[in-house]
Amino acid sequence: MFVRCFLFLVLSITTGPIAWSQTLHVGPGQTYATPCAAIAAAIAGSTILIEASGNYAGNVCGWTKNGLTLRGVNGRAHIDAAGNNAQGKAIWVIAGNDTVVDNIEFSGCTVPDGNGAGIRQEGVNLTVRNAYFHDNQDGILAGDKAGSTILIENTEFLHNGSGTGQTHNLYINHVDTLIFRYNWSHGAYVGHLLKSRARQNFVLYNRLTGEAGSTESYEINLPSGGTSYVIGNLIEQPATSPNGAMLDYFSEPADPNPAQELFVVNNTFVNNRSSGTFVQVNGAVSTAAILRNNIFHGGGTVSNQAIAVLDHNLATNAAIFVNAANYDYHLLAGVVAIDAGIDPGTGLGQSLQPTQHYAHPLSAAARPTSGILDIGAYEYLGDLIYRDGFQ
Numbered sequence: 001m002f003v004r005c006f007l008f009l010v011l012s013i014t015t016g017p018i019a020w021s022q023t024l025h026v027g028p029g030q031t032y033a034t035p036c037a038a039i040a041a042a043i044a045g046s047t048i049l050i051e052a053s054g055n056y057a058g059n060v061c062g063w064t065k066n067g068l069t070l071r072g073v074n075g076r077a078h079i080d081a082a083g084n085n086a087q088g089k090a091i092w093v094i095a096g097n098d099t100v101v102d103n104i105e106f107s108g109c110t111v112p113d114g115n116g117a118g119i120r121q122e123g124v125n126l127t128v129r130n131a132y133f134h135d136n137q138d139g140i141l142a143g144d145k146a147g148s149t150i151l152i153e154n155t156e157f158l159h160n161g162s163g164t165g166q167t168h169n170l171y172i173n174h175v176d177t178l179i180f181r182y183n184w185s186h187g188a189y190v191g192h193l194l195k196s197r198a199r200q201n202f203v204l205y206n207r208l209t210g211e212a213g214s215t216e217s218y219e220i221n222l223p224s225g226g227t228s229y230v231i232g233n234l235i236e237q238p239a240t241s242p243n244g245a246m247l248d249y250f251s252e253p254a255d256p257n258p259a260q261e262l263f264v265v266n267n268t269f270v271n272n273r274s275s276g277t278f279v280q281v282n283g284a285v286s287t288a289a290i291l292r293n294n295i296f297h298g299g300g301t302v303s304n305q306a307i308a309v310l311d312h313n314l315a316t317n318a319a320i321f322v323n324a325a326n327y328d329y330h331l332l333a334g335v336v337a338i339d340a341g342i343d344p345g346t347g348l349g350q351s352l353q354p355t356q357h358y359a360h361p362l363s364a365a366a367r368p369t370s371g372i373l374d375i376g377a378y379e380y381l382g383d384l385i386y387r388d389g390f391q
Helices: 002-015 035-041 384-388
Strands: 023-026 047-051 061-063 069-073 077-080 090-094 099-102 104-107 117-121 126-129 132-134 138-142 145-153 156-158 170-172 175-181 184-186 200-204 207-209 220-222 226-231 234-237 245-249 260-265 268-271 277-281 290-292 295-298 301-303 309-311 314-316 321-323 328-331 356-359 363-366
Touching: 023 035, 035 047, 035 061, 069 104, 104 117, 117 126, 132 138, 138 145, 220 226, 234 245, 245 268, 260 277
Parallel strands: 023 047, 047 069, 061 090, 069 099, 077 104, 090 117, 099 126, 104 132, 117 138, 126 145, 132 156, 138 170, 145 175, 156 184, 175 200, 184 207, 200 226, 207 234, 220 245, 226 260, 234 268, 245 277, 260 290, 268 295, 277 301, 290 309, 295 314
Antiparallel strands: 321 328, 356 363
16 A cells, blocks of 8 residues: 555656546547537547548537647548537537647538628637638638647638638637648638738748639738748739738738737739738838848739838749749749849747748748758749659
């Protein structure tokens, strides 16, 4: 007895309290028929594995439990709202903290107030990866939450929006940090491809393309400003967009973030309208935006901010891409963007060096080092781009 008590005391001191968790299985032949049934039975820290073969149409719910991981297995699990909603808000209303959503598809959410979302995020910290949000009034709608970090990666957003211009492929309100990387957001219905009011925004290596016939508005809307890093993205505006600006910064100064610092580095912007503004900065911003090593292709003004630092960019209408009609913006041989960049340095202590590039679909690859840094989102690799397609 003494030995057992001593060992328990040692384990308690060296490892701390024992953390209990569980794995719950959802789907045909599993313990739980639906995700919401498993969520109701789960304890904090649980993992819920959702079989892709199940039919979960109309299975909507909300929860306050912390630390849940919800993952589609054996394919991507699909939850169609099918006319239902949780709390008049979303398919899932997540008020718990530290949630992970992986490999799940959300579609078809509409609610009376027009803000029906695949996910309504109300807790602290959310990770979404390998997911697909389409044909909702909002893809993800996150409310104000101090101390929260939202990470979204390898995820597709398509045809979200109610048509009012107030709903978007995704809309992140005032959280501490948004990390948005390796995603494909396209074809929003009147709203924006990405809207964020986060205090810090890391928009890295994404494909943000309106695409032919789309009525999406801004490709990137950062209406409250914030310290924002936009690096290595493919950003395209269709001829049918109702709004000429592509990256909009601090357009709502009545709702400001504490800092107004914008770094736009090694992106490829393509404007298929005859005019517009690639990087639109509100006149109330007194700090110069840094625009470095970017391609600005098509008609329009690079930036309306008179004090913006425009450094080693290329503005052109020339045919410089491998297959622009299919949104493949690798560089053709011999274009002036090759070996024409500059070391982008740092911004507020963060490296601005592009270390990756977007790889279609929904992935990223290391950006190779090939002599002097090229301008734009891709490093020229000659025949390799034809061998690897969009890689």
